Amino acid sequence: EVQLVESGGGLVKPGGSLRLSCAASGFTFSNAWMSWVRQAPGKGLEWVGRIKSKTDGGTTDYAAPVKGRFTISRDDSKNTLYLQMNSLKTEDTAVYYCGILRHYYYYYMDVWGKGTTVTVSS
Amino acid sequence: EIVLTQSPGTLSLSPGERATLSCRASQSVSSSYLAWYQQKPGQAPRLLIYGASSRATGIPDRFSGSGSGTDFTLTISRLEPEDFAVYYCQQYGSSRALTFGGGTKVEIK
Numbered sequence: 001e002v003q004l005v006e007s008g009g010g011l012v013k014p015g016g017s018l019r020l021s022c023a024a025s026g027f028t029f030s031n032a033w034m035s036w037v038r039q040a041p042g043k044g045l046e047w048v049g050r051i052k053s054k055t056d057g058g059t060t061d062y063a064a065p066v067k068g069r070f071t072i073s074r075d076d077s078k079n080t081l082y083l084q085m086n087s088l089k090t091e092d093t094a095v096y097y098c099g100i101l102r103h104y105y106y107y108y109m110d111v112w113g114k115g116t117t118v119t120v121s122s
Numbered sequence: 123e124i125v126l127t128q129s130p131g132t133l134s135l136s137p138g139e140r141a142t143l144s145c146r147a148s149q150s151v152s153s154s155y156l157a158w159y160q161q162k163p164g165q166a167p168r169l170l171i172y173g174a175s176s177r178a179t180g181i182p183d184r185f186s187g188s189g190s191g192t193d194f195t196l197t198i199s200r201l202e203p204e205d206f207a208v209y210y211c212q213q214y215g216s217s218r219a220l221t222f223g224g225g226t227k228v229e230i231k
Contacts, residue, residue, distance in 0.1 A: 045210055047220040061218045106173045107214035108157035112166040
Protein backbone atom coordinates (compact mmCIF):
# COMPACT_ATOMS: atom_id res chain seq x y z
CA GLU A 1 0.00 0.00 0.00
CA VAL A 2 1.31 3.42 -0.96
CA GLN A 3 1.58 5.52 2.18
CA LEU A 4 2.92 8.87 3.31
CA VAL A 5 3.17 9.78 6.98
CA GLU A 6 4.11 13.30 8.08
CA SER A 7 5.62 14.10 11.45
CA GLY A 8 7.47 16.87 13.24
CA GLY A 9 4.70 19.41 13.66
CA GLY A 10 4.20 21.34 16.86
CA LEU A 11 4.15 24.72 18.55
CA VAL A 12 6.99 27.12 17.77
CA LYS A 13 7.57 30.79 18.49
CA PRO A 14 7.75 33.39 15.72
CA GLY A 15 11.26 33.47 14.32
CA GLY A 16 11.85 29.86 15.28
CA SER A 17 12.59 26.78 13.18
CA LEU A 18 11.00 23.40 12.68
CA ARG A 19 11.74 20.41 10.47
CA LEU A 20 8.92 18.29 9.13
CA SER A 21 9.41 14.75 7.85
CA CYS A 22 7.36 12.67 5.45
CA ALA A 23 8.02 8.92 5.57
CA ALA A 24 7.16 7.12 2.35
CA SER A 25 6.39 3.45 1.77
CA GLY A 26 4.82 1.19 -0.84
CA PHE A 27 6.44 2.79 -3.89
CA THR A 28 9.86 3.62 -5.31
CA PHE A 29 10.46 6.87 -3.44
CA SER A 30 13.69 7.69 -5.26
CA ASN A 31 11.81 7.97 -8.57
CA ALA A 32 9.09 10.25 -7.23
CA TRP A 33 8.71 13.98 -7.43
CA MET A 34 7.38 15.14 -4.07
CA SER A 35 5.54 18.23 -2.95
CA TRP A 36 4.43 20.00 0.22
CA VAL A 37 1.04 21.72 0.45
CA ARG A 38 -0.31 23.55 3.47
CA GLN A 39 -3.71 24.63 4.72
CA ALA A 40 -4.17 27.41 7.26
CA PRO A 41 -7.07 26.99 9.69
CA GLY A 42 -10.36 27.46 7.87
CA LYS A 43 -8.59 28.34 4.62
CA GLY A 44 -7.89 26.71 1.27
CA LEU A 45 -4.94 24.74 -0.02
CA GLU A 46 -1.63 26.49 -0.65
CA TRP A 47 1.29 24.92 -2.48
CA VAL A 48 4.58 25.23 -0.57
CA GLY A 49 7.12 23.67 -2.89
CA ARG A 50 8.40 20.69 -4.82
CA ILE A 51 11.50 18.56 -5.21
CA LYS A 52 12.28 16.50 -8.28
CA SER A 53 13.80 13.05 -8.17
CA LYS A 54 17.60 12.95 -8.24
CA THR A 55 17.37 11.31 -11.63
CA ASP A 56 15.61 14.43 -12.87
CA GLY A 57 18.09 16.74 -11.18
CA GLY A 58 16.77 16.88 -7.62
CA THR A 59 15.95 20.57 -7.97
CA THR A 60 13.45 22.46 -5.90
CA ASP A 61 10.88 25.19 -6.48
CA TYR A 62 9.03 27.17 -3.84
CA ALA A 63 6.00 29.36 -3.49
CA ALA A 64 6.81 33.05 -3.08
CA PRO A 65 5.66 33.32 0.59
CA VAL A 66 8.19 30.70 1.74
CA LYS A 67 11.07 31.19 -0.67
CA GLY A 68 14.31 31.84 1.17
CA ARG A 69 12.88 30.58 4.49
CA PHE A 70 11.84 26.99 3.71
CA THR A 71 14.00 24.23 2.24
CA ILE A 72 12.78 20.93 0.84
CA SER A 73 15.18 18.00 0.79
CA ARG A 74 15.06 14.24 0.48
CA ASP A 75 16.95 11.20 1.74
CA ASP A 76 16.27 8.42 -0.71
CA SER A 77 18.15 5.92 1.47
CA LYS A 78 15.56 6.54 4.20
CA ASN A 79 12.57 7.03 1.90
CA THR A 80 11.98 10.34 3.62
CA LEU A 81 11.09 13.84 2.49
CA TYR A 82 11.87 16.88 4.63
CA LEU A 83 10.69 20.44 4.99
CA GLN A 84 13.04 22.68 6.93
CA MET A 85 11.19 25.80 8.03
CA ASN A 86 13.17 28.78 9.34
CA SER A 87 12.20 32.31 10.35
CA LEU A 88 8.68 31.12 11.00
CA LYS A 89 5.84 33.62 11.00
CA THR A 90 2.38 33.41 12.53
CA GLU A 91 0.97 33.13 9.01
CA ASP A 92 2.85 29.84 8.55
CA THR A 93 0.41 28.23 10.99
CA ALA A 94 -1.22 25.42 9.03
CA VAL A 95 -1.61 21.72 8.46
CA TYR A 96 1.25 20.61 6.24
CA TYR A 97 0.68 17.78 3.77
CA CYS A 98 3.24 15.93 1.69
CA GLY A 99 2.23 14.29 -1.55
CA ILE A 100 3.46 12.50 -4.65
CA LEU A 101 3.54 14.84 -7.62
CA ARG A 102 2.86 13.11 -10.93
CA HIS A 103 4.46 15.00 -13.76
CA TYR A 104 4.48 12.91 -16.93
CA TYR A 105 2.28 14.83 -19.39
CA TYR A 106 -0.19 15.54 -16.57
CA TYR A 107 0.57 17.38 -13.35
CA TYR A 108 -1.29 16.44 -10.15
CA MET A 109 -0.91 14.99 -6.67
CA ASP A 110 -2.59 11.62 -6.30
CA VAL A 111 -1.24 10.41 -2.96
CA TRP A 112 -1.35 12.59 0.14
CA GLY A 113 -0.36 12.07 3.74
CA LYS A 114 -2.76 12.86 6.57
CA GLY A 115 -0.86 16.01 7.48
CA THR A 116 0.98 17.43 10.48
CA THR A 117 -0.01 20.61 12.29
CA VAL A 118 2.35 23.54 12.75
CA THR A 119 1.37 26.36 15.07
CA VAL A 120 3.47 29.51 15.18
CA SER A 121 2.59 31.57 18.20
CA SER A 122 4.23 33.42 21.06
CA GLU B 123 1.31 33.86 -11.75
CA ILE B 124 -1.97 32.30 -12.84
CA VAL B 125 -4.88 32.84 -10.46
CA LEU B 126 -7.71 30.32 -10.28
CA THR B 127 -11.11 31.66 -9.27
CA GLN B 128 -13.72 29.12 -8.22
CA SER B 129 -17.43 29.80 -8.17
CA PRO B 130 -19.75 29.72 -6.47
CA GLY B 131 -18.13 29.87 -3.05
CA THR B 132 -20.89 27.73 -1.63
CA LEU B 133 -23.40 25.53 -3.43
CA SER B 134 -26.50 24.43 -1.47
CA LEU B 135 -28.10 21.37 -3.04
CA SER B 136 -30.08 18.28 -2.09
CA PRO B 137 -28.96 14.67 -2.57
CA GLY B 138 -29.80 13.51 -6.07
CA GLU B 139 -29.35 16.96 -7.60
CA ARG B 140 -26.72 17.94 -10.13
CA ALA B 141 -23.76 20.08 -9.03
CA THR B 142 -21.84 22.29 -11.43
CA LEU B 143 -18.64 23.86 -10.12
CA SER B 144 -16.62 26.44 -12.05
CA CYS B 145 -12.89 27.14 -12.11
CA ARG B 146 -11.75 30.15 -14.10
CA ALA B 147 -8.08 30.91 -14.78
CA SER B 148 -6.62 34.40 -15.15
CA GLN B 149 -4.84 33.21 -18.30
CA SER B 150 -4.95 30.14 -20.47
CA VAL B 151 -4.05 26.86 -18.76
CA SER B 152 -2.98 23.63 -20.40
CA SER B 153 -5.77 21.11 -19.92
CA SER B 154 -3.12 18.52 -19.08
CA TYR B 155 -2.25 20.49 -15.98
CA LEU B 156 -5.73 21.06 -14.56
CA ALA B 157 -6.88 18.83 -11.70
CA TRP B 158 -9.75 18.70 -9.21
CA TYR B 159 -9.68 17.53 -5.58
CA GLN B 160 -12.29 16.78 -2.94
CA GLN B 161 -11.66 17.49 0.73
CA LYS B 162 -13.78 16.52 3.69
CA PRO B 163 -13.36 18.02 7.18
CA GLY B 164 -10.28 16.72 8.96
CA GLN B 165 -9.09 14.78 5.92
CA ALA B 166 -6.42 15.24 3.30
CA PRO B 167 -7.50 16.21 -0.21
CA ARG B 168 -8.39 13.39 -2.59
CA LEU B 169 -7.68 13.54 -6.30
CA LEU B 170 -10.84 13.33 -8.42
CA ILE B 171 -9.92 14.52 -11.91
CA TYR B 172 -6.64 15.10 -13.73
CA GLY B 173 -5.94 16.36 -17.22
CA ALA B 174 -9.19 18.36 -16.92
CA SER B 175 -11.38 15.35 -17.71
CA SER B 176 -9.75 12.04 -16.68
CA ARG B 177 -11.14 10.42 -13.55
CA ALA B 178 -8.62 9.22 -11.00
CA THR B 179 -8.57 5.60 -9.94
CA GLY B 180 -11.64 4.58 -7.98
CA ILE B 181 -13.60 7.78 -8.63
CA PRO B 182 -17.28 7.14 -9.47
CA ASP B 183 -18.48 8.08 -12.92
CA ARG B 184 -20.95 10.61 -11.50
CA PHE B 185 -17.90 12.91 -11.31
CA SER B 186 -16.84 14.46 -14.61
CA GLY B 187 -14.56 17.28 -15.65
CA SER B 188 -14.58 19.42 -18.76
CA GLY B 189 -13.27 22.66 -20.16
CA SER B 190 -10.25 24.20 -21.78
CA GLY B 191 -8.32 27.45 -21.96
CA THR B 192 -9.50 29.54 -19.03
CA ASP B 193 -12.81 27.86 -18.14
CA PHE B 194 -13.11 24.49 -16.49
CA THR B 195 -16.04 22.70 -14.87
CA LEU B 196 -16.48 19.87 -12.41
CA THR B 197 -19.88 18.22 -12.60
CA ILE B 198 -21.39 15.81 -10.12
CA SER B 199 -24.35 14.29 -11.93
CA ARG B 200 -26.34 13.11 -8.90
CA LEU B 201 -25.17 14.10 -5.47
CA GLU B 202 -24.69 11.30 -2.98
CA PRO B 203 -24.55 12.04 0.78
CA GLU B 204 -20.77 11.44 0.77
CA ASP B 205 -20.23 14.10 -1.92
CA PHE B 206 -20.91 17.03 0.37
CA ALA B 207 -17.43 18.47 0.79
CA VAL B 208 -15.11 21.22 -0.45
CA TYR B 209 -13.73 21.00 -3.98
CA TYR B 210 -10.54 22.60 -5.27
CA CYS B 211 -9.16 23.03 -8.75
CA GLN B 212 -5.39 23.10 -9.30
CA GLN B 213 -3.13 24.05 -12.18
CA TYR B 214 0.56 23.96 -12.97
CA GLY B 215 2.00 26.86 -14.89
CA SER B 216 5.11 28.06 -16.67
CA SER B 217 6.36 29.58 -13.41
CA ARG B 218 6.87 25.98 -12.22
CA ALA B 219 4.40 26.59 -9.41
CA LEU B 220 1.23 24.75 -8.52
CA THR B 221 -1.71 26.95 -7.69
CA PHE B 222 -5.06 26.07 -6.18
CA GLY B 223 -8.39 27.77 -6.47
CA GLY B 224 -10.09 29.07 -3.37
CA GLY B 225 -12.51 26.17 -3.23
CA THR B 226 -16.24 25.56 -3.56
CA LYS B 227 -18.15 24.12 -0.63
CA VAL B 228 -21.01 21.83 -1.61
CA GLU B 229 -23.43 21.73 1.32
CA ILE B 230 -26.72 20.00 1.99
CA LYS B 231 -29.70 22.23 1.36
